[in-house]
Amino acid sequence: MTQARQAGVLLHITSLPSGSLGPDAYRFVDKLVEMGVSVWQTLPVNQPHGDHSPYQSVSAHAGHTGMISAEQLQHDGLCLPDEVELPLHALIAKVMSRVQSGGATSRTDGHGLTWPGFARFCQTQHYWLEDFALFQSLREQHAEQSWQQWPEAYRLHDVMALQAFTSTHQDKLSLIKFTQYVFFQQWVQLKIYANQRGIQLFGDIPIFVAYDxxxxxxxxxxxxxxxxxxxxxxxxxxxxxxxxxxxxxGNPHYDWPVMQADGFAWWLGRIDTQAQLFDVLRIDHFRGLQAAWEIPSMEPTAINGSWQEAPGHALLQAMTDTFPQLRLVAEDLGIITPEVDALRHAFDLPGMKILQFAFGGDDDNPYLPDHIEPNSVAYTGTHDNDTTLGWYQAAPEHVRNHLQHYFTQHLQQDGVEMPTSLIQLTLHSNANLAVVPMQDILALDTQARMNTPGTTEGNWLWRMEWSQLTDEKRLAFRHLVEESGRVHG
Structure with missing residues (x-):
């Protein structure tokens, strides 16, 4: 991905104080610059279902409209102060009307909302936008039920029925498309701001899509x-x-022979959409591109499944041939076989190293910092782990002792102070990129955990507060970035 030593911060957009692409996002970019950080990693930014999981979206392409910032629309001259608190659909309808009538925008950088710009967006994103608008409109028409519960004509994608529906719901379909246009424009504006300040945006592609x-x-x-x-x-x-x-x-599996027959067109379109938003992309559950765990749909747990091979080499070759500048990271956690490693190495993709997994076992643990190769992304933990402070507080004594011994031996410092000590080990590792979740920079405990795998309640809801990022914490993290040779700016 890069030969330079870089530092990154993991924080999803929804974990900003406002949870949106507005002023908080720009302020966060500024804070990253102040801390010497050059990479901002997020979770997937697709439209989620009601459980808020970014890994269960209603579209592999469509952006999360809940991230749209009314404050940013007001800043751009398209939203009046008394409209900021309106429901999103009502607000966007007013914005759409103003843009259609040529309403002025305060932006002078060429990245504001315009009616010709909307027409171009619909044209370039046609390969997914038409289906998505129809799907969302039909879903609303049927009380948010899964498409499997719709009347047969809609469920089976009957062309005549869909044409009739389209002709009588033009305004609704246009509003859904325009809402996506607003999301993509706000994201591109943020990306330009970040890139101009030396910050790369690092995204995440879930390997599977939701059935619904x-x-x-x-x-x-x-x-x-x-x-x-x-x-x-x-x-x-x-x-x-x-x-x-x-x-x-519970996600459906791909029929790989069918996908491969048309040159993986859907996958290439998906990469194209995400490459517009991010500078670097992580492929979630990368091992599924070599072989994926298939569970009979009637089985209540994942125990009685089997590994089924996938054409990962052919898919990655198609990706790199089509997008030669594409920078990918492989999420290679879990049960990793020599075949999975070989696939990653064939395309020289960085893997992930989680330091919370490093301690309490043998000295040959691949997550120990001195075993981490440069072509890696090192983390204290990810969105699926407890915060580092929460992890350490719950860790068995032999894990703590191992960490204490390792820290003293390799950094010649007495006494472990968490989460700072694990952050130091991560930043001092050989990995070209070291990423620290924002919760660890803020020294937060388990209450700030983002997700607990295997559970469905209470996840994806954590938000930071600006008061938590004190000058002391910001300067302390900058110091750690500097001393590990990763400073930017």
């Missing part, structure tokens, strides 16, 4: 479904560090 999504509804032939369009197998992982019964994610 525009992608599966519009193209069921790309997935392993039966004659009634029900899933025959679902995705997940076998028992591991996180769960004794494995994780049953």
């Amino acid at each position: 999504s525009a992608d599966v509804w519009a193209h069921p032939e790309w997935f392993k479904l039966d004659a009634d369009l029900n899933m025959t197998v679902v995705a997940g992982v076998p028992p591991d560090y996180f769960s004794e019964t494995g994780q049953r994610w």
Whole structure:
């Protein structure tokens, strides 16, 4: 990804105080610059379902409209002060009307909302936008029920029925498309601001899509479904560090021969969409590109599944041929075989090293800092881990002792202070990029955990407060970045 030593911070957009692409996002970029950081990593930014999980979206392409900032629209001259608190659909309808009538925008950099710009957006994003707008409109028409519960004509994607629906719902469909236009424009504006200040945006692509999504509804032939369009197998992982019964994610599996027959067109379109938003992309559950765990759909847990091979080499070759400047990172956690490693090495992709996994075992643990190779991304923990302080507080004594011994031996410092000590070990590792979750910079405990794998309640809700990022914490982290040779700016 890069030969230079860099530092990054992991914070999802929804974890900003406002949870949006407005002033808080720009302020956060400024704080990253002050801390000497050059990479901002987020979770997937697609439109989620009601559980808020960014890994279960209604579209592999569409942006999360909840991230749209009314304050930013006001700043751009398209929203009046008394409209900021309106429901999103009502606010966007007013903005759309103003833009359509040529309403002025305060932006002078060429990145404001315009009606010709909206027309170009609809044209360039046609490969997913039409299906998504139809899907969302039909979903609203049917009380947010899964497409499998819709009347047969809509469920089976009957062309005549959809044409009739389209002709009578033009305004609604246009508003859905325009809302996506607003999201993409606000994101591009933020990306330009970040890039101009030396900050790269690092995104995340979930390997699977949700069953109740525009992608599966519009193209069921790309997935392993039966004659009634029900899933025959679902995705997940076998028992591991996180769960004794494995994780049953419930996503449909790809019908790889069908996808490969058209040159992986859907995947290439997906990469194209995300490459507009990010400078670097992480492929979540990378091992699934070599072989994925298939669970019979009737099984209640992930225990009774099997590994099924995927054409990962052909897919990655198509990606790199189509997008030669693409920078990818492989999320290679979990059960990793020599075949998975070989696939990653064939395309020289950085893997991930989690230091919370490094201690309490043997000295040959691959997550120990002195075993980390430069072509890696090192983390204290990820969104699926406890915060480092929470992890350490709950860690068994032998894990703490191992960490204490290792820290003293390798950094010649007495006494472990958490989470600072694990941050230091991460930043001092050989990995070209070291990423620290914002919760660790703020020294927060388990209450600030983002996600607990295998659970469905209380996840994805944490938000930081600006008061937590004191000058002392900001300067302390800058010092750690500087002393590890990763400073930027």
